[in-house]
Amino acid sequence: MNKEIENTLFVNGQTVEIADEPNLLEVIRKANIDLPTFCYHSELSLYGACRLCIVELEGKGVVASCSVQPEPGMEVRTHTAALREMRRTTLELLLANHPQACTTCAKNTQCKLQDLAQRFGIEDVVFNRPVKERPIDDSNPALVRDPNKCVLCGDCVRFCAEVQNVGAIDFANRGAQVTVTPAYNKGLGDVACVFCGQCAAVCPTGAITPNSAEQDVMAAIDDPETTVVAQLAPALRVALGEEFGYDPGTSVTWQMVAALKRLGFDKVYDTSFAADLTVIEEAGEFIERMDEGGERLPQFTSCCPAWIKTAEHFSPDLLPHLSSCRSPQQMFGSLARRTLPEQLNTTPEKLVVVSIMPCTAKKYEATREEFHQNGKPDVDHVLTTRELAGIIRGAGLRFQDLEPESFDLPLGFKSGAGVIFGNSGGVSEAVVRYAHEKVTGERSPEVDVHAVRGEEGVREAQISMGDRTVRMAVVHGLANAQRLTEQVRQGTCPYDFIEVMACPGGCIGGAGQPVSFDENIRQKRKAGLYAVDKGLQVHHPQDNPYVAASYRDAIGEIGGEEAHDMLHTTYKTRQRIAGQELSLANSEATGQQLEVDVCLGTSCFLKGSQDLLQALAKYINTNELGEHVEVKASFCHQKCGRGPVVKIGDKTFEHADFDTVRGTIDEVMQNS
Amino acid sequence: MAVKKFEDVCDILDRQGRNPARLIPVLQEVQKIYGYLPEEVLTFIATSLDLPPARVYGVATFYAHFTLEPKGRYVFRLCDGTACHVKGSSDILNALRDKLGLSEEQDTTSDKMFTVETVSCLGACGLAPVMTVNESVYGQVTPEKATEVIDEIVKNEEDNG
Ligand code: SF4
Ligand code: SF4
Ligand code: FES
Numbered sequence: 054m055n056k057e058i059e060n061t062l063f064v065n066g067q068t069v070e071i072a073d074e075p076n077l078l079e080v081i082r083k084a085n086i087d088l089p090t091f092c093y094h095s096e097l098s099l100y101g102a103c104r105l106c107i108v109e110l111e112g113k114g115v116v117a118s119c120s121v122q123p124e125p126g127m128e129v130r131t132h133t134a135a136l137r138e139m140r141r142t143t144l145e146l147l148l149a150n151h152p153q154a155c156t157t158c159a160k161n162t163q164c165k166l167q168d169l170a171q172r173f174g175i176e177d178v179v180f181n182r183p184v185k186e187r188p189i190d191d192s193n194p195a196l197v198r199d200p201n202k203c204v205l206c207g208d209c210v211r212f213c214a215e216v217q218n219v220g221a222i223d224f225a226n227r228g229a230q231v232t233v234t235p236a237y238n239k240g241l242g243d244v245a246c247v248f249c250g251q252c253a254a255v256c257p258t259g260a261i262t263p264n265s266a267e268q269d270v271m272a273a274i275d276d277p278e279t280t281v282v283a284q285l286a287p288a289l290r291v292a293l294g295e296e297f298g299y300d301p302g303t304s305v306t307w308q309m310v311a312a313l314k315r316l317g318f319d320k321v322y323d324t325s326f327a328a329d330l331t332v333i334e335e336a337g338e339f340i341e342r343m344d345e346g347g348e349r350l351p352q353f354t355s356c357c358p359a360w361i362k363t364a365e366h367f368s369p370d371l372l373p374h375l376s377s378c379r380s381p382q383q384m385f386g387s388l389a390r391r392t393l394p395e396q397l398n399t400t401p402e403k404l405v406v407v408s409i410m411p412c413t414a415k416k417y418e419a420t421r422e423e424f425h426q427n428g429k430p431d432v433d434h435v436l437t438t439r440e441l442a443g444i445i446r447g448a449g450l451r452f453q454d455l456e457p458e459s460f461d462l463p464l465g466f467k468s469g470a471g472v473i474f475g476n477s478g479g480v481s482e483a484v485v486r487y488a489h490e491k492v493t494g495e496r497s498p499e500v501d502v503h504a505v506r507g508e509e510g511v512r513e514a515q516i517s518m519g520d521r522t523v524r525m526a527v528v529h530g531l532a533n534a535q536r537l538t539e540q541v542r543q544g545t546c547p548y549d550f551i552e553v554m555a556c557p558g559g560c561i562g563g564a565g566q567p568v569s570f571d572e573n574i575r576q577k578r579k580a581g582l583y584a585v586d587k588g589l590q591v592h593h594p595q596d597n598p599y600v601a602a603s604y605r606d607a608i609g610e611i612g613g614e615e616a617h618d619m620l621h622t623t624y625k626t627r628q629r630i631a632g633q634e635l636s637l638a639n640s641e642a643t644g645q646q647l648e649v650d651v652c653l654g655t656s657c658f659l660k661g662s663q664d665l666l667q668a669l670a671k672y673i674n675t676n677e678l679g680e681h682v683e684v685k686a687s688f689c690h691q692k693c694g695r696g697p698v699v700k701i702g703d704k705t706f707e708h709a710d711f712d713t714v715r716g717t718i719d720e721v722m723q724n725s
Numbered sequence: 726m727a728v729k730k731f732e733d734v735c736d737i738l739d740r741q742g743r744n745p746a747r748l749i750p751v752l753q754e755v756q757k758i759y760g761y762l763p764e765e766v767l768t769f770i771a772t773s774l775d776l777p778p779a780r781v782y783g784v785a786t787f788y789a790h791f792t793l794e795p796k797g798r799y800v801f802r803l804c805d806g807t808a809c810h811v812k813g814s815s816d817i818l819n820a821l822r823d824k825l826g827l828s829e830e831q832d833t834t835s836d837k838m839f840t841v842e843t844v845s846c847l848g849a850c851g852l853a854p855v856m857t858v859n860e861s862v863y864g865q866v867t868p869e870k871a872t873e874v875i876d877e878i879v880k881n882e883e884d885n886g
Contacts, residue, residue, distance in 0.1 A: 214777070214780075219777070220776075220777025220779055220780055221777070221779060222779055223777070223779040223780050223782070223783040224783050224787075225779075225782055225783045225786040225787070226786045226787065227786070227787050227788075227789075234779070234782075235779055236764075236767075236768070236771075236777070236778035236779040236781070236782040237764050237767075237778075237782055237793075244778070244779070245777075245778075629768065629771075629772070629778060630764075630768050630778055633764065633765050633768055653769060653772065654772075658772050658773070663735060663773075666731070667731070667732055667735055670731060670732060671732070674729070686731075686769075
């Protein structure tokens with residue numbers, strides 16, 4: 054056999070070379086045949102359940118091409134009558150179970166099921182929904198789940214478990230009852246979901262979608278009493294265009310501003326301005342932590358709310374390592390609520406701040422109580438990139454033909470550092486641009502961020518600043534981030550500064566963006582952001598005159614008390630399942646018993662709270678205290694840094710051990 | 726006794742080496758202790774085995790012999806295998822459910838006294854239709870006989886205070 058034949062196979066008679074494709078499906082796609090799939094995603098493990106990718110293999114019959122290794126000489130057919138029939142049947146079965154509600158579905162025109170039904174020319178469907186309607190889950194501001202639209206491909210489950218290592222959703226039940234759900238059928242808002250929205254991005258149908266704020270925003274615009282301002286995230290400008298036929302990565306900044314003005318926004322500002330503030334505060338904090346000797350290093354970035362929530366659920370012991378900086382969205386909100394009412398001749402109550410973000414987690418972030426002033430959120434509504442596209446289309450604006458307009462001042466002026474925030478690695482680079490000059494008095498050289506050998510998903514850079522060498526790591530994907538938190542715990546983490554973004558490629562791959570899992574498109578968006586950076590006059594946040602003015606007029610000293618008040622925040626530990634408690638009561642509660650509550654949350658658990666609880670339980674049993682003492686275990690007292698945490702009556706003990714707890718119980722018993 | 730139960734759960738976890746691959750045996754043994762799988766206990770198991778609660782919930786709802794609801798003191802199991810079905814087991818089922826006033830979503834009475842379930846085959850087809858109540862087996866059951874069993878239990882319970 055000559056070399057050529059060794060490495061080729063035949064797709065419908067056409068010769069195709071096998072390179073390093075992991076499966077037959079990829080080889081067939083390389084031959085420009087777009088086989089349909091639901092359950093195949095190149096970044097996820099194989100599932101092989103949807104059976105749409107079937108092909109006929111000479112000598113083997115019908116196989117799922119996603120689950121077959123390509124071998125030289127294989128003869129593959131992709132479009133025989135039998136295959137067409139089988140695919141049709143699969144689709145018809147799915148459609149028969151599917152709510153016929155395309156016109157009102159958030160995924161209308163972007164749905165894979167709809168698309169395939171069209172491609173296969175399916176005209177009638179025997180409507181036959183055997184199971185009862187399942188309730189819709191809108192328990193949270195970020196995402197809506199409609200399990201009735203689920204085709205059980207499992208893409209969301211695998212993304213959440215494999216790429217994010219969160220595991221908030223999984224298959225449950227069996228037979229006709231199978232569904233994808235959070236634990237105990239709870240809403241996503243009551244479990245450890247971090248609202249990254251990547252499940253919605255991979256979902257081929259409308260079973261998980263961003264929770265739309267379109268109506269609220271339009272109502273605010275219609276209200277003559279209010280002044281409505283917008284802040285636009287960096288990543289938006291290089292992706293919104295895709296919704297209107299531009300190439301990925303094309304910057305449509307000025308049309309975007311024009312569109313918002315036409316829609317009735319009173320002012321249009323740039324979140325990149327706030328990103329400049331973030332750089333300054335975060336770099337300041339970093340320098341401080343280096344100076345104090347490194348106990349709070351590595352410093353993790355804090356601009357990704359999905360990452361923050363992950364840390365709060367899964368790494369509560371490391372919260373002191375998070376930068377205390379608010380994200381750019383929230384820095385903007387805080388500053389806007391304080392300074393804009395006077396500038397715009399309105400009151401804080403009548404100012405409506407709308408953010409437009411590439412992200413679903415930002416919808417949740419805006420509702421965090423830390424970001425409220427006088428009971429009102431700093432950011433009132435958050436739209437995604439795609440929601441904005443929908444509003445623009447709905448208003449009938451011809452996006453391509455809009456006369457460009459520019460951002461309003463002062464909160465619309467930014468440096469390039471604030472723009473590159475939108476891609477993975479950008480925050481680190483921006484922080485270096487500032488910190489280097491701060492420490493050495495000189496402009497920073499170019500930062501070379503490169504992949505770390507053997508550490509997939511982690512990139513690193515080394516920068517010397519004066520006599521110090523700073524090691525930085527850049528990760529995207531929460532599973533990668535959690536590998537680094539584990540290293541920090543083990544004391545083996547070599548980095549000083551770690552940038553984390555939950556989404557593939559950073560915010561440019563956010564779940565609010567036009568959906569794409571194509572690495573090329575992400576690269577183009579990233580290149581687009583760097584092009585915008587190049588095109589600006591200012592590349593360093595310290596050169597932004599409006600930032601300087603804000604410090605002078607509103608914020609005060611960098612890292613000072615007021616800055617902390619306005620631009621920084623605090624974090625808290627979060628339970629995995631909201632409000633759960635394990636009662637170990639021996640008898641019916643009488644209300645008279647002394648309550649002893651031992652934390653069994655992840656962190657206390659690791660610190661030995663289970664042994665404590667067992668010892669305590671034994672003690673109470675042998676001394677027959679059951680009538681007087683009620684022992685309970687709850688899943689988090691939100692003080693994980695200081696576990697094990699035990700509450701006895703209304704007193705809380707940190708770092709508790711058995712003797713202290715026993716002593717206290719004895720004391721209370723004697724006194725009563 | 727709840728404290729004892731908790732200790733037993735910890736024991737089970739230790740015996741299974743806190744190995745996530747041993748989830749199913751852990752659940753089986755824990756269900757023996759509680760009679761069902763309480764949600765909080767599932768979360769505790771998830772924490773101990775380092776698995777997401779959603780995964781543990783998925784496994785617990787996949788196998789028919791796991792139950793997440795507490796069962797009644799008296800569990801009526803009615804065989805719905807072919808032989809019993811042919812001999813009218815569904816009439817018996819309806820009679821039992823009517824008598825106990827169970828709604829469509831309910832298998833257990835709200836006082837947690839009775840649970841009614843069907844099983845696929847009790848392996849006593851010669852006696853069809855077959856019903857078990859806890860450990861006792863009843864053969865050739867009729868709707869009347871079945872409801873009488875309930876009456877008897879209620880009477881006994883009352884007599885014993
Ligand atoms: S939003 Fe993210 S964390 Fe939540 S279920 Fe979806 S993928 Fe998992
Ligand atoms: S919710 Fe969507 S992604 Fe998840 S299994 Fe269902 S159809 Fe697939
Ligand atoms: S893509 Fe191959 S079975 Fe779903």
